[in-house]
Amino acid sequence: MSTTSSLFTDLDFDRDGKQFGYIQAPQSTNTAAWANLFIPLIVIKHGDGPTALLFGGNHGDEYEGPVTLLKLARTISPEHVRGRIILVPALNLPAVQANTRLSPLDGRNMNRAFPGSPSDTITGQIAHFVSSVLIPMADVVVDVHSGGRSMHFLPSVNMHRVADPRQMSEMVRLAMAWGAPYVFIYRDVAGSGLLPGYAESLGKPTLGTEMGSASQYGPATLKLAYDGLRNVLAEMGVLSDEHRTPATPSQIVASELRDDYIMSPASGIFEPLVELGDTVEVGQPVGCIHFIEQPSWEPVVIRAKTAGFVMSRRAIPLTQQGDCVVVVARRIE
Numbered sequence: 001m002s003t004t005s006s007l008f009t010d011l012d013f014d015r016d017g018k019q020f021g022y023i024q025a026p027q028s029t030n031t032a033a034w035a036n037l038f039i040p041l042i043v044i045k046h047g048d049g050p051t052a053l054l055f056g057g058n059h060g061d062e063y064e065g066p067v068t069l070l071k072l073a074r075t076i077s078p079e080h081v082r083g084r085i086i087l088v089p090a091l092n093l094p095a096v097q098a099n100t101r102l103s104p105l106d107g108r109n110m111n112r113a114f115p116g117s118p119s120d121t122i123t124g125q126i127a128h129f130v131s132s133v134l135i136p137m138a139d140v141v142v143d144v145h146s147g148g149r150s151m152h153f154l155p156s157v158n159m160h161r162v163a164d165p166r167q168m169s170e171m172v173r174l175a176m177a178w179g180a181p182y183v184f185i186y187r188d189v190a191g192s193g194l195l196p197g198y199a200e201s202l203g204k205p206t207l208g209t210e211m212g213s214a215s216q217y218g219p220a221t222l223k224l225a226y227d228g229l230r231n232v233l234a235e236m237g238v239l240s241d242e243h244r245t246p247a248t249p250s251q252i253v254a255s256e257l258r259d260d261y262i263m264s265p266a267s268g269i270f271e272p273l274v275e276l277g278d279t280v281e282v283g284q285p286v287g288c289i290h291f292i293e294q295p296s297w298e299p300v301v302i303r304a305k306t307a308g309f310v311m312s313r314r315a316i317p318l319t320q321q322g323d324c325v326v327v328v329a330r331r332i333e
């Protein structure tokens, strides 16, 4: 079994200047026996300095990352850079092109495929190229997400709570530099194999985001993504301070209890009873599930199990048992 990736790029990561190119992933399809997937890759380098590795489109239906990274790739001149910026605006390219969270090629979630392997399906092969070629070069890793089609979010820069206090304080410092309303500490309740989790496990300062959702997608959210990434690059010293946009200080909040993530007990139509930012008490109804097949049945009431405020809410009314409908967060020091 091979341990070397069959994916490759023609770009030279050590060359000064700006290069637009691709990560090429060998493919064979019904309509092209011999083909490559062309995943956009941009390298901007100028002299010595830290390397920032930026991802968008890890989930295909979250377009804040792709649009923002394309803008940065076009607008940042090499002379403005000290060190290197590597941009991958559409990591799960087939999903970005299909407006789906998961890859339409193998049905897999890129953000559950890390670190991947060369003998994996295409999603895991791309993850493996990222893990073995790109992440080792990085001094900071940023993976831009939003709620996509299924969730609304208060805009946040986020991370897991990592064991190393120095890495944690470095991540919080960089997250605060973004200038988003919230710095959000979360736990994994829906599987492992996340890109940020893998980068964090290597000791890399790593930031994720939840910038909004498909229905919150607009100029304000996109400005927060664009300004925030430039602020983080300036905080790293990769861009000069004149690229910073001042912002009001973020609140640090966390959802670290399993019960902060409220899953629907039944399948049906979700009626939300709370807005983003609303305070909730233990036992307070946050939503209910209606049963269209049984008009006489009372809806099932979903109650908060922890106190705090609403950080995230389900955006799609039609809901399956076990879908996360509300996330409760609390302010921490």
Ligand SMILES: [Zn+2]
Residues within 6 Å of the ligand: 058, 059, 062, 145, 146, 148
């Ligand atoms: Zn995502």
